[in-house]
Amino acid sequence: MPAAVELRDLTVRFGDVVAVAGFDLVLPAGSSVALVGRNGAGKSTTLRVLAGVLPPTSGQVRVAGVDAVADPAGAKARTGYCPDVGGLIPRATPWEHLQLAATLRGLPGGWQDRARELLDRFDLGTVADRVTADFSHGMGRRMSVVLAAFHSPEVLLLDEPFDGVDPLGVEATLAVVRELRLQGCAVLLSTHLLALAVQACDEAVVLRHGSVVAAGPAAELAGESGAARYRSLLS
């Protein structure tokens, strides 16, 4: 069985700036890894490459056995992506987002039940037909997680899913992560909230200036001692 995510020597440059420098990562199906590190460490850039919205400068990127560079549509079909900023079309409703995703992903009939269930779980059922332009930041984040998880992807890419989200929304996100992992989905989660990273993921990778500075069980970053160790890795 191929790895759910396989990065080999991933490098991304923006002009003279090296955002990701030779990142290697292998995620088996059903696993979960937290990407942590300071701003500009390369976490979001890595997730964007995996989501197929940013081309890598060099290196190999495989998602569920599919080469994301050679077959971006195949890779996109297997991933669910919650971007770090925005993520919603301002004058479309949550239901229209789901309808568009279902059509573009070619989901079979019956997707509506799953859509309703997720909207209710994330407390968005009552605003399913309201344009998202005036959603609060937290509502937007919750909706982005719904859109990422909606089609039960093989790889779930969550970029700052807890940012500005209330405790109930955080719980709903953690529950969805758990459920999808049980179905064999690999989860890659980027966050600055260390406690939630530890709660959601088994493994953690600490990035600095686009390179891995530490990798291991997420539990090692738990508590005061874990936080102190994490801080020491950042500078």
Next chain:
Amino acid sequence: MSGQLAPLVALRWGMLRSSRTRWGFAALAGVGLGLCIGAVIAGLLAPRQWATDVLLLAPTLLLAVAAVALAAPLVAGGGNELFPEEQLVAFPVTSRTRFRASLTLSPLNLAWTTQLVGLIAVTAYLVGQPGGLLPALVTCAAYVALVTVAGQALGWLVVGARQRPWGPALTWAGAGLAAGAGTALLLTGRLAEGLDRAPTTWVVIGVLDGAEGDYAGWAGVTAGLLGATWLLFLAGQRACAWSLRQPGHTGGTTARTVRRRAPARGVLREQLAVDRASIWRSTSLRRGLLVLGLLPGVSAAAAGLSWSTLVLVPGLVAAGAGLLFGVNAFCLAGPGAVWLESLPAPPPVTFWAKTLVTAEVCVIAVVVALLAGGARALRPPTAAEAVALAACAVVTVLRVVATCMRSSVTRPHRADLRGPRDTPAPPGAMAAYSARLACSTTLLAVLFSAASTSADWNVPALLAVPFVLLSSRHLLASARLWRSLAVRSRVVHVIATG
């Protein structure tokens, strides 16, 4: 410039990162200045055989300038802004600065600049000699200042009023009343009589007084204009402050619930449905489309344009429609552009969906304008006129769509189009886009207008072929460009995050 306005203008100028853009902008300003000087020379050198006609029509021309100056800020939701409102929330920018900024940006409106150049030419023609030209031009400038400030003040007042519970009904009633009065004048044949009594006659008298050395009369009119300008400037600042104090002044889509629609058949149709909804749910786009469709058509009907002159209308309307959002078409997805790109749809779906909605908006505006403009035609068009009109509409719409999609792919800007004053690109870029679109479509329209006088309808039809092929080629080149992930990645990240 006020204390706050100067640094804001400097920041906006500083945001033009490439020297090429700065030079382009400076060149555009130079062209404007050159046109004004050219207008003076042309006015002085033109044959005097139309002097009486121009003198009689001058008050009407001044009235038309006022109409454009009043309508432009209304269409823009209170005038253009140096920065979108959301980008200034952390700064204590006063309403006075906002009002002055919108006034400062007035010359970036192509219609305003064109009318100014026309007015200068007419003033120079009325004077007819270099002696006396300066005071006449001062009066002309005072009049332009008056109507510009009046337009901005009215624009902010109406925007504020529309945020009150009674506002929308009042503004619609006002618009209906104005339209009704205009229609009544038109149908009763009293339009000419009404125009003869226009108060702008006094401005023309002031211009002539200045030219002829009657400085007492000239000073009276010019001082009156400048005094009224100052009063309106103060009133405009107050109107702007009042407007910005209204609870819903951003004109967003607060808590708006919409009816659920059935899924569309096919990926392109579904994407189109979402894009169409994005257009109709945007205050600025809805209003712009309405005004673009109706205003040129009604003006053409009021003027009783001939069919060969009506051929000039589709190009201008299509160019205006392209400026609504087409020059930055991917901004319809706003911050959702990144998520949209992560869906496994073939890249051409997004490109062609944006192309089709841009074309649709252009076609709707052009058809409405032509229907309104042709309503008062005295006779049916000849075959050549009908073909020229249709061919011109097709060619100019295609030209606009091809230009828009190229700029959308190569020069994206972050724009949410949420508020009533939001534009798809910053003010300078909008000025450049409008100049480019207006020039190309006007040249095409002039060609087809000439072809419409031909006895053979094949002439305009054949004339259209190379232009259709050329625009199609440009459009396909942009579609090919969009296939590159590097290009798409840049566009969606600029659109979503700025």
